[in-house]
Amino acid sequence: xxxxxxxxxxxxxxxxxxxxxxxxxxxxxxxxxxxxxxxxxxxxxxxxxxxxxxxxxxxxxxxxxxxxxxxxxxxxxxxxxxxxxxxxxxxxxxxxxxxxxxxxxxxxxxxxxxxxxxxxxxxxxxxxxxxxxxxxxxxxxxxxxxxxxxxxxxxxxxxxxxxxxxxxxxxxxxxxxxxxxxxxxxxxxxxxxxxxxxxxxxxxxxxxxxxxxxxxxxxxxxxxxxxxxxxxxxxxxxxxxxxxxxxxxxxxxxxxxxxxxxxxxxxxxxxxxxxxxxxxxxxxxxxxxxxxxxxxxxxxxxxxxxxxxxxxxxxxxxxxxxxxxxxxxxxxxxxxxxxxxxxxxxxxxxxxxxxxxx
Numbered sequence: 001x002x003x004x005x006x007x008x009x010x011x012x013x014x015x016x017x018x019x020x021x022x023x024x025x026x027x028x029x030x031x032x033x034x035x036x037x038x039x040x041x042x043x044x045x046x047x048x049x050x051x052x053x054x055x056x057x058x059x060x061x062x063x064x065x066x067x068x069x070x071x072x073x074x075x076x077x078x079x080x081x082x083x084x085x086x087x088x089x090x091x092x093x094x095x096x097x098x099x100x101x102x103x104x105x106x107x108x109x110x111x112x113x114x115x116x117x118x119x120x121x122x123x124x125x126x127x128x129x130x131x132x133x134x135x136x137x138x139x140x141x142x143x144x145x146x147x148x149x150x151x152x153x154x155x156x157x158x159x160x161x162x163x164x165x166x167x168x169x170x171x172x173x174x175x176x177x178x179x180x181x182x183x184x185x186x187x188x189x190x191x192x193x194x195x196x197x198x199x200x201x202x203x204x205x206x207x208x209x210x211x212x213x214x215x216x217x218x219x220x221x222x223x224x225x226x227x228x229x230x231x232x233x234x235x236x237x238x239x240x241x242x243x244x245x246x247x248x249x250x251x252x253x254x255x256x257x258x259x260x261x262x263x264x265x266x267x268x269x270x271x272x273x274x275x276x277x278x279x280x281x282x283x284x285x286x287x288x289x290x291x292x293x294x295x296x297x298x299x300x301x302x303x304x305x306x307x308x309x310x311x312x313x314x315x316x317x318x319x320x321x322x323x324x325x326x327x328x329x330x331x332x333x334x335x336x337x338x339x340x341x342x343x344x345x346x347x348x349x350x351x352x353x354x355x356x357x358x
Contacts, residue, residue: 002198006065006205007328007353008058009321010152011212013346047341052155054337054350059156061352067205069122069165069198071191071327073320074148075173075210078218079104080140083241087138088179089187090170091130093123097168099145103247107258114150118142119165122198126167129194135187143168152209171323173210173316174218175240181307182300184319188326195327203357208324210317212287212347213280213310215270217260220313223270230271232260265343270312281340283310284347288335291321292351296330314346328353 062070079101081087096115100108130137149168169191172178179187188206195204219228219237228234239246239253247253263272270276290298299322307315336350 002195002202002204003357004192004195004206004328004355005067005203005357006062006355007207007324007333008062008205009208009324009333009349009351010055010058010156011346011348011350012147012149012151012209013214013341013344013348044343047339047343050337051339051341051348051350054339055152055155056157057336058350058352059158061354062156062205062207063159065205065355065357066203067160067164068203069119069167070205070207071126071195072149072166072168073188073206073208073323073327074145074168074170075317075320076143076170077146077148078174078240078243079144079146081170081172082243083175084243086172086175087140087170088172089130089135090138090140091123091127092118092140092143092168092170093120093127094118094142095120097143097145097166099150101144101146103244103254104146106252107254108147108151116145116149116153117163117165119167122165122202123167125198126169126191126194129197130187130190133190133193135190140170143170148209152207169323171319173319174220174313176221176304178304178316178319180304181302181319181322184322185296185300185326188323189329190326191323192327192329206324206327208320210320211311211315212284212318212321212349213278213312214314214317214346215264215276215278215312216314216345217257217264217270218313222308223276223313228271230273232256233271261345265345268342270345278312278345279340279342279347280310280312280315281338281347284338284340284349287311287318287321288338288349288351291325292333292335294325294330294332296325299325311347 096118219233224233333351333353339348341348
């Protein structure tokens with residue numbers, strides 16, 4: 001019977017952090033610390049210090065748990081899925097997955113790809129279990145990660161064997177219609193059933209990344225209009241709909257994406273020239289009170305309209321958090337840190353369920 005040994009949640013805003021000499025990765029890690037990530041220098045030094053410390057604390061927690069496999073609730077930022085084919089739930093089954101996607105290498109200032117073991121046998125077990133429990137789940141092969149996994153992993157710097165597998169579970173958060181929040185919670189519960197049915201006392205950790213309140217420079221019909229008037233968001237709509245072929249004519253699209261995001265943060269606007277606050281700390285703190293307090297009914301009763309209005313089109317990444325709560329049976333959790341960082345246009349959040357392990 002599989003054993004749940006950890007549960008953590010962490011934000012993944014793309015401007016978050018610079019991987020430099022004072023944050024080394026362990027020698028046996030499959031990751032490289034070369035290069036830099038995003039535009040961390042835009043945030044205040046004390047905010048950076050606190051978020052760095054919180055990331056490392058979660059890295060130590062997952063290292064202490066010694067998982068054999070990690071089930072990761074993630075959302076895709078149009079690295080793999082587009083409006084012309086957007087699964088509500090997808091489990092990726094392959095020997096390995098890679099990050100960052102090609103279009104993110106220059107914006108994130110990373111010059112080398114990282115390969116993450118994928119444990120096809122465990123992923124097959126998961127998808128079969130989910131379908132058996134009534135979830136219609138898409139199967140994918142090897143996927144490319146963006147800041148959804150790569151960034152938190154580098155920042156946490158967990159000391160784990162290179163063979164530690166990660167099985168990505170993708171939830172659609174950017175392309176309506178989205179699943180209900182109650183369904184996301186039930187998905188987490190079903191993933192726990194699958195984890196506990198694994199053989200040989202396999203040690204399983206759950207993680208989620210994303211959120212909280214977040215207005216990223218992706219096109220959103222509710223937030224930016226349809227068709228969008230903003231020229232950059234008009235191009236993003238095309239990319240989000242068609243896919244990577246758009247990059248042939250616009251190879252620097254994601255460099256411009258970062259430039260647009262930095263300008264948004266400086267002006268506190270989304271879209272640009274449209275005044276709109278980019279972080280809602282009050283709602284974030286309400287969400288974390290309910291999440292960390294184990295208020296499953298409140299989480300399940302969240303609606304698309306509420307989250308869209310209060311937390312933005314990027315705020316639907318809290319679907320990942322609701323799934324994590326379900327996977328952890330609605331238990332209480334420790335809030336390691338909440339930090340509203342306007343410069344990264346995100347309510348940065350770090351949570352540990354502090355599972356007791358032997």
